[in-house]
């Protein structure tokens with residue numbers, strides 16, 4: 637199996653330092669590495685150039701990507717450029733989108749995740765539209781994010797809205813969120829009912845509540861690992877995935893992350909999904925453990 641990893645922008649023959657330990661572990665686990673110049677793919681919109689001298693294959697060769705998050709259009713460009721050279725990414729662009737963007741993921745997780753509404757950027761993101769979208773939440777607290785990410789580390793300023801009915805608070809927090817996201821805004825705005833979670837204090841730098849949250853990495857419906865998302869925020873017992881088996885089976889992706897947080901009432905809730913190729917590994921999971929599990933998952 638070929639693993640496409642982001643290259644160091646200054647030295648395209650080396651993995652990006654952020655992925656160097658993963659690259660070494662992947663090699664030890666039997667993957668063959670290929671390097672991708674992220675800047676060529678994303679900033680120059682040159683997917684073929686981003687693959688450098690990756691040799692063309694006569695028979696299709698399966699591959700996976702591990703690297704920085706990509707917008708769906710850039711992922712599609714990568715998928716197509718690889719296919720043109722005889723490489724088949726295991727995740728189709730539709731599979732990638734199904735976990736990367738919350739509105740795409742929502743139908744698969746609806747019954748197990750906080751109530752969610754969204755406003756596409758093209759619909760206009762004016763305060764009138766936002767207040768209309770927020771009506772179902774009444775005066776409940778909500779969180780704002782875009783289709784992919786929140787500004788959780790700017791919790792009070794750009795993430796948490798104490799009441800969805802408080803026009804000033806909605807305008808202030810959403811306005812600050814949009815200002816901070818700038819051109820990086822993905823898709824549009826997403827608002828979610830805030831559900832009180834068990835926490836282990838607050839983040840020392842940002843003041844965000846540290847939820848008891850676990851990340852499961854799933855390949856072909858089976859977990860490769862399940863581990864705390866925040867060091868030190870540990871549950872009395874880790875989440876049992878058995879009650880989520882049907883949800884997992886219904887997610888149209890082979891390789892994804894499932895983030896589960898424990899509510900104050902003890903129930904585990906899905907916070908979000910992510911594509912397995914661009915998700916960070918939970919802090920306690922060693923890279924060798926992960927790549928050995930991934931390699932086994934791929935060979936079935």
Ligand SMILES: Nc1ncnc2c1ncn2[C@@H]1O[C@H](COP(=O)(O)OP(=O)(O)O)[C@@H](O)[C@H]1O
Pocket residue numbers: 750779781784785786787788828829830831832833845846847849895897907908
């Ligand atoms: N609906 C919610 N209710 C309560 N806390 C939430 C809710 N959604 C997210 N959180 C908390 O906020 C954090 C960031 O939200 P998340 O959707 O995971 O954003 P990001 O994509 O930036 O990681 C989560 O790790 C969780 O602790």
Ligand SMILES: [Mg+2]
Pocket residue numbers: 895907908
């Ligand atoms: Mg998250």
